[in-house]
Amino acid sequence: MTADPLAPDLPDVFRRWFDARGWQPRAHQLDLLARARAGRSVLLIAPTGAGKTLAGFLPSLTDLAAAAATRKKPGTAGSAARGPHTLYISPLKALAVDIARNLEAPVAEMGLPITLETRTGDTPQHKRRRQTLSPPDILLTTPEQVSLLLAYRDARRFFANLSTVIVDELHALTTVKRGDLLALAISRLRAHAPNLRTIGLSATVAAPDDLRAWLVAQEAGAPPQLADLIEVAGGARPEIEILKSDERIPWAGHSARYALPDVYRAVKAHGMALIFVNTRSQAEAVFQELWRINEDGLPIALHHGSLDVGRRRKVEEAMTAGALRAVVCTSTLDLGIDWGDVDLVVHVGAPKGASRLAQRIGRANHRLDEPSKALLVPANRFEVLECQAALDANYVGAQDTPPARPGALDVLAQHVLGMAVAEPFSADALYGEVTSAAPYAGLDRATFSRVVDFVATGGYALGTYERFARIRRTREGLWRIANPKVAQQYRLNVGTIVEAPMLKVRLASRKRGGVIGPGGRGGRVLGEIEEAFIESLSPGDTFLFAGEVLRFEALREAEALVTRATAETPKIPAYAGGKFPLSTYLADSVRAMLADPESWERLPDAVRDWLLLQRDTSLLPRRDALLVETFPRAGRFYMVAYPFEGRLAHQTLGMLLTRRLERIGARPLGFVASDYALSVWALSDLGARFKAGRPSLDDLFDEDMLGDDLEAWMAESYLLKRTFRACAVIAGLIERRFPGKEKSGRQVTVSSDLIYDVLRSHEPDHILLQATWADAARGLLDIHRLGELLSRIKGRIMLSDSDRVTPLAMPVMLEIGRESISGAADEALLMEAAASLEREALTRDGTEGEAERDAP
Numbered sequence: 001m002t003a004d005p006l007a008p009d010l011p012d013v014f015r016r017w018f019d020a021r022g023w024q025p026r027a028h029q030l031d032l033l034a035r036a037r038a039g040r041s042v043l044l045i046a047p048t049g050a051g052k053t054l055a056g057f058l059p060s061l062t063d064l065a066a067a068a069a070t071r072k073k074p075g076t077a078g079s080a081a082r083g084p085h086t087l088y089i090s091p092l093k094a095l096a097v098d099i100a101r102n103l104e105a106p107v108a109e110m111g112l113p114i115t116l117e118t119r120t121g122d123t124p125q126h127k128r129r130r131q132t133l134s135p136p137d138i139l140l141t142t143p144e145q146v147s148l149l150l151a152y153r154d155a156r157r158f159f160a161n162l163s164t165v166i167v168d169e170l171h172a173l174t175t176v177k178r179g180d181l182l183a184l185a186i187s188r189l190r191a192h193a194p195n196l197r198t199i200g201l202s203a204t205v206a207a208p209d210d211l212r213a214w215l216v217a218q219e220a221g222a223p224p225q226l227a228d229l230i231e232v233a234g235g236a237r238p239e240i241e242i243l244k245s246d247e248r249i250p251w252a253g254h255s256a257r258y259a260l261p262d263v264y265r266a267v268k269a270h271g272m273a274l275i276f277v278n279t280r281s282q283a284e285a286v287f288q289e290l291w292r293i294n295e296d297g298l299p300i301a302l303h304h305g306s307l308d309v310g311r312r313r314k315v316e317e318a319m320t321a322g323a324l325r326a327v328v329c330t331s332t333l334d335l336g337i338d339w340g341d342v343d344l345v346v347h348v349g350a351p352k353g354a355s356r357l358a359q360r361i362g363r364a365n366h367r368l369d370e371p372s373k374a375l376l377v378p379a380n381r382f383e384v385l386e387c388q389a390a391l392d393a394n395y396v397g398a399q400d401t402p403p404a405r406p407g408a409l410d411v412l413a414q415h416v417l418g419m420a421v422a423e424p425f426s427a428d429a430l431y432g433e434v435t436s437a438a439p440y441a442g443l444d445r446a447t448f449s450r451v452v453d454f455v456a457t458g459g460y461a462l463g464t465y466e467r468f469a470r471i472r473r474t475r476e477g478l479w480r481i482a483n484p485k486v487a488q489q490y491r492l493n494v495g496t497i498v499e500a501p502m503l504k505v506r507l508a509s510r511k512r513g514g515v516i517g518p519g520g521r522g523g524r525v526l527g528e529i530e531e532a533f534i535e536s537l538s539p540g541d542t543f544l545f546a547g548e549v550l551r552f553e554a555l556r557e558a559e560a561l562v563t564r565a566t567a568e569t570p571k572i573p574a575y576a577g578g579k580f581p582l583s584t585y586l587a588d589s590v591r592a593m594l595a596d597p598e599s600w601e602r603l604p605d606a607v608r609d610w611l612l613l614q615r616d617t618s619l620l621p622r623r624d625a626l627l628v629e630t631f632p633r634a635g636r637f638y639m640v641a642y643p644f645e646g647r648l649a650h651q652t653l654g655m656l657l658t659r660r661l662e663r664i665g666a667r668p669l670g671f672v673a674s675d676y677a678l679s680v681w682a683l684s685d686l687g688a689r690f691k692a693g694r695p696s697l698d699d700l701f702d703e704d705m706l707g708d709d710l711e712a713w714m715a716e717s718y719l720l721k722r723t724f725r726a727c728a729v730i731a732g733l734i735e736r737r738f739p740g741k742e743k744s745g746r747q748v749t750v751s752s753d754l755i756y757d758v759l760r761s762h763e764p765d766h767i768l769l770q771a772t773w774a775d776a777a778r779g780l781l782d783i784h785r786l787g788e789l790l791s792r793i794k795g796r797i798m799l800s801d802s803d804r805v806t807p808l809a810m811p812v813m814l815e816i817g818r819e820s821i822s823g824a825a826d827e828a829l830l831m832e833a834a835a836s837l838e839r840e841a842l843t844r845d846g847t848e849g850e851a852e853r854d855a856p
Helices: 012-020 027-037 052-070 093-109 125-133 143-150 177-192 208-215 257-268 280-292 309-320 354-361 381-395 409-422 427-435 445-457 484-493 531-535 584-594 597-602 605-617 647-663 686-691 708-716 719-731 745-762 767-780 783-792 807-813 834-844
Strands: 042-045 086-089 116-119 138-141 164-167 197-202 228-231 239-242 273-276 300-303 326-329 344-348 373-377 471-473 479-481 502-507 509-511 514-516 525-530 542-545 548-556 559-564 626-633 636-641 668-673 678-682 797-801
Touching: 012 052, 027 042, 027 052, 027 197, 027 228, 042 052, 042 208, 052 086, 052 093, 052 138, 052 164, 052 197, 086 143, 093 116, 093 138, 093 309, 116 125, 143 177, 143 409, 164 177, 177 409, 177 427, 197 208, 208 228, 239 381, 257 273, 257 280, 257 344, 257 373, 280 300, 280 326, 300 309, 344 354, 354 373, 354 381, 373 381, 381 584, 381 605, 409 427, 409 445, 409 471, 409 479, 409 484, 409 719, 409 767, 427 445, 445 471, 445 767, 479 484, 525 542, 584 597, 597 605, 605 807, 626 686, 626 807, 636 686, 636 807, 647 668, 647 678, 647 708, 647 783, 678 807, 686 797, 719 745, 719 767, 745 767, 767 783
Parallel strands: 042 197, 042 228, 086 138, 086 164, 116 138, 164 197, 239 373, 273 326, 273 344, 300 326, 344 373, 502 559, 626 797
Antiparallel strands: 471 479, 502 525, 509 514, 542 548, 548 559, 626 636, 636 678, 668 678
């Protein structure tokens, strides 16, 4: 790509560096350089391999090189003595480390007197302390570290000469709480450095204007202010295939075990493969099975967020060195880390989103003119449809990143406290800063004042407890921290990622008489695992972790002691929050595919025959309607609906439907939800009831269920308490960490539950309860999406009453028994024999005898 002749020329040292490699700076790189020199903030959207990272750093590198050339201090780099010139902010620690490694090469080759360092949660404390005293010119970091730096009393001086903020993979931050925290931090950085320019980099964007607004300061009462936009078209079209296996595709389940021999053969046929899965437990299972069939001894590694940082870094270094043939990984590696030797991406399980798939495929062949190669491996028959929809979306360039939403109030409370830790603040001035950040541009002053009051007192119901008073008002009207301990607690607990309580997994040696090891505690730490999972184990139980079969020996303080073991069927740890929701775009595409038999020609024979049998024996879902099937089985009566709106919306719908059915005496026993369907079973003949209008399906699925029914259920549900816990931790009401120790998950839960009950009884409009409801409605219940579903299907519900299980119902029927509700019926009736159902279902299409192999 040739350079724009109107764009500024590069300094000679940069031009020579490009020439030495036979390269030319791309037009968008020079365009961004010109805009940055003019003080403009810019969003660059470009495909993988287009040189986004170099484009983002060029303004900083050229500025720093020019500044160094005018100084007479040999060996002094950039502006480090005064503070950093540039902050590079990444959503992933691994990405910051990788970018630093890639940036060091051109800086060294051009002989630029520029210093650059990383600062993440993995950076040793002594190095962080040195960085605050003697910062590098370019600091590569994460959102949490920026907030920490801003909370230092010297922050105003430290950032006074900050010129540029580069936010990589911007789309991955702007729709989550980490993005809210970073937006607030950047609003404070602008106060310290008024001429600050921001550069956003992204390859997958559904709504560019949302990101453009996020990058620049907003003005009260004015139309949205937008950063400049540079879009780069082109890039080789990816080569994507859906696995064609000789093995029979299972009806249900998520392991994809049937396909792993095919995956192994694909790995053997390529140089290096990234094997993506959607959950950490699935990563452990897939890695273990690949090792079992690894007859060639290929170097295969495992990478996920619960592994020890040292183990993860070794895997990343081995990938960089080209020493691995495959890495089984989760979202820890699905953002722009540049490993050019990766020539295949395998996605085990459906991707749940077109943008997520595009992002992960982009990890192969970081070259603009070479296609990325990907293999999609559906774990069950419905996932075949989703994989085909995702493939089609990728080829037409469709994006489905979530839309922008208002900033979270618990995050705002954390930021308010951080600003008081840094220096006393004026509420008026801070409100102006906060509302200049796009997520909080619509925040009214009354709500802001309630947040400040919450940080100051804990709220009306908690105001008599001194420990909740974290800031106080001075005589001058400024807000300052109540005591130095508050600052220490803030620094220990900053951040918005609230994972399930974790325990360290430490390898021990087992000898006669018990577990022993160095110091009586054990050997090296393998990583962390959820406390709830360890509590479910008894000594002697086995499980998969860090790619090994481990035997649980004992629990000591915050550590699980384990030994290596062998077992045929080890338990597998489950990680809360690991499943991605099915995107609205892919859900609509799957409905469209089901309603169009002509599109089935692209599907595997088994899936096509399954859908043909459904068409011949029942009904097919329509794209704009809801299919509800009813049938009896084993003394119970089933209703299966096919909204295709994702597990979260279906779980909420299931709870509301069972409440309604209980109220009219239909004696519901329970429900189960998948991404595609919802099954409710009862002791009353649901089909007969619906045909007689007792109730009608239109009444059962009426939108008014999102009123009193929802409120009543939420009042009884544990979900709000679980959500409140996360909000309370983020807002600083409950601390996870104290100097030299950390609260156990049980301690945090007990504390949050007590406070939740007090607030529900005495201050139901508390700001944290408001934040909790907003989080639950969006993150756990998908209320907005459920509302759109109920509106869309109004008057468009199709009923098919059958005398037996229908073909389309087979997958969700196999999920029965995983969730239940209490009601008039005996809960013992909720249990279902999956094997019996499979035999019944498979007999229907003439393939009796395959049940064992198809078991999920």
